[in-house]
Amino acid sequence: MQIDLLDQAPVQLAQPDLAALPLVEKQARLLAQLRELGSALVAYSGGVDSALVLAVAVQTLGRERVLAVTAVSPSYPSWELEACERFAATLGARHEIIATHEMEDPNYVRNSADRCYFCKTELYDLLLPVAQAHGLAAVLNGLNWDDLGDHRPGARAGVEHGIISPLKDAGLTKADIRAWAQTLGLAVWDKPALACLSSRIPYGTPVTLDTLRQIDVAERHVRDLGLRQVRVRHHGTLARIEVAPEELDAAFALRQQVDAGVRAAGYLYVALDLRGYRSGSLNEGIAHAG
CATH class of the missing domain: 3.40.50.620 (HUPs)
Incomplete structure (x- = not known):
């Protein structure tokens, strides 16, 4: 450098x-x-x-x-x-x-x-x-x-x-x-945005250790499939998966593996957000939070 x-x-x-x-x-x-x-x-x-x-x-x-x-x-x-x-x-x-x-x-x-x-x-x-x-x-x-x-x-x-x-x-x-x-040659120059796991939980829904572990396991699984920009948004029994817009086709092609791994983490339903990843997407619901 x-x-x-x-x-x-x-x-x-x-x-x-x-x-x-x-x-x-x-x-x-x-x-x-x-x-x-x-x-x-x-x-x-x-x-x-x-x-x-x-x-x-x-x-x-x-x-x-x-x-x-x-x-x-x-x-x-x-x-x-x-x-x-x-x-x-x-x-x-x-x-x-x-x-x-x-x-x-x-x-x-x-x-x-x-x-x-x-x-x-x-x-x-x-x-x-x-x-x-x-x-x-x-x-x-x-x-x-x-x-x-x-x-x-x-x-x-x-x-x-x-x-x-x-x-x-x-x-x-x-x-x-x-x-x-x-x-500067930093290996992280194109690293996807990073945020804490609590940012996956909608405002008004309490943060618990079990929920954080569930999100962590589910998100690790999706990332291990090769998808780089991933968020597993927690909506009770539903996991809403956000990936980078350019990775949507790849995520859909992997839908069976995504579904199996995320359900194994404890979710009953798995959905792919068609709008793709956007930073702070749960902020869209601030007006509706308690």
């Missing part, structure tokens, strides 16, 4: 529409912010957003001034942790794994539309003392510019805890992030 060529790029701090800036200027803004901080803890989930923050932070600040921390809980997909550890190792990054306990918070379990606020509150309550113990100046997350246009109650928890969102602050969109990650 080589990003030193960005050192001389101009930084336009007064530009209000950051997303409209050329990518090189956004990159320069992010690098300048990291250098000003001097050290950081990166809340690293394994997705491309936090992976890019981690990679650029390690190269810009050095391995000893950066710590990646991955939080695991029953809502963290079981197949993600190994890949998460492997990527951090390729960077030579220091990496710690901590357990979060959002399932002990009734506000989280009741699964209202602001569920993510309570999850991120739990996360940042744990990360800030870790950063302090390691003498790190700040905690960084992977929030990006495009996230501002979606329902993101977790972002409020970040603001309340003083968490820094360097991708958002630089105006980097999801397309920018993937392009930069590809340029």
